Amino acid sequence: MRLIAENLAGERGGETVFANVEFALEDGEALIVTGPNGSGKSTLLRVVADLLPASEGKVRFEGGGEKWPTPSSACHYIGHLNAMKTALTVNENLDFWQRFAGEPALAIAEALEEVGLGHIGHLPFGYLSTGQKRRAALARLLVSRRPVWLLDEPTAGLDKASEKRLAEMMDQHLDEGGIIVAATHLPLGIEGVKSLDMGTRPHG
Numbered sequence: 719m720r721l722i723a724e725n726l727a728g729e730r731g732g733e734t735v736f737a738n739v740e741f742a743l744e745d746g747e748a749l750i751v752t753g754p755n756g757s758g759k760s761t762l763l764r765v766v767a768d769l770l771p772a773s774e775g776k777v778r779f780e781g782g783g784e785k786w787p788t789p790s791s792a793c794h795y796i797g798h799l800n801a802m803k804t805a806l807t808v809n810e811n812l813d814f815w816q817r818f819a820g821e822p823a824l825a826i827a828e829a830l831e832e833v834g835l836g837h838i839g840h841l842p843f844g845y846l847s848t849g850q851k852r853r854a855a856l857a858r859l860l861v862s863r864r865p866v867w868l869l870d871e872p873t874a875g876l877d878k879a880s881e882k883r884l885a886e887m888m889d890q891h892l893d894e895g896g897i898i899v900a901a902t903h904l905p906l907g908i909e910g911v912k913s914l915d916m917g918t919r920p921h922g
C-alpha cells in the first residue's frame with residue numbers, strides 16, 4: 719500500500735498555510751512532521767485525513783482495494799482533541815469507534831489493557847486524567863485495523879511509560895506493514911523514519 723501526497727497545499731481562514739508538500743510512504747514507513755507552532759502540522763494531517771479540503775494537489779491511497787479505497791477510509795485520525803464523549807464510559811466510546819471504523823481488531827478490554835487502562839473501561843471518559851484520556855483515545859488504534867495512522871501530537875499528556883508503550887505500538891504497526899504520519903514536537907522513539915519540517919517550508 720502507498721500513501722501519496724502530490725503538490726499538496728492547505729489553507730485556513732483563506733490564508734495558505736503550506737504548499738508544495740510531497741511525500742510517498744510505503745508499507746512499514748513513517749513520516750514525522752515537525753515545525754513551530756502554527757506552521758501547519760495539524761492542518762496537513764487534517765487535509766490528509768480529508769477533514770479539510772486540499773487547496774491544491776491531492777492525497778492518494780494505493781493498494782487498499784475495496785476495503786480502503788481512499789485515504790480517509792484507510793486512516794485512523796487522532797487529533798489534538800481526543801474525540802471521545804465525556805458522558806459516555808470509556809467502553810462505550812471505544813465501542814462507537816470500533817463500529818465506526820470497522821475491521822475489528824483487539825477486543826475493547828484487550829486494547830485498554832494494552833494502554834494500561836484495563837481497570838477503568840466502566841468510567842465516564844470525563845472522569846479520566848489528561849494522560850488517561852490520551853491513552854484511551856490511542857486505544858482506538860487497536861480496536862480496529864486501519865493501515866494508516868495519522869497522529870497529531872500523540873504523546874501530549876503522556877507519562878514516560880506511556881510514551882514508551884506508544885512507541886512500541888507504532889513499531890508493531892510498522893512491522894505489520896502499517897503507515898504512520900505523526901506531527902510532534904518531541905522525538906517519538908521510533909527508528910528509521912522519514913521527516914518533514916514544516917518550519918523550513920516556504921508558505922504558498
Ligand SMILES: Nc1ncnc2c1ncn2[C@@H]1O[C@H](COP(=O)(O)OP(=O)(O)OP(=O)(O)O)[C@@H](O)[C@H]1O
Pocket residue numbers: 730731735753754755756757758759760761762
Ligand atoms: N479555523 C481556523 N481559521 C483560521 N485560521 C486557522 C484555523 N485553524 C488554524 N488556523 C491557523 O492556521 C495556521 C496553522 O495552524 P496549525 O494548527 O495547522 O499549526 P500547527 O503547526 O499544528 O501548530 P501547533 O504546533 O501549535 O499545534 C495557524 O496560523 C493557525 O492560526
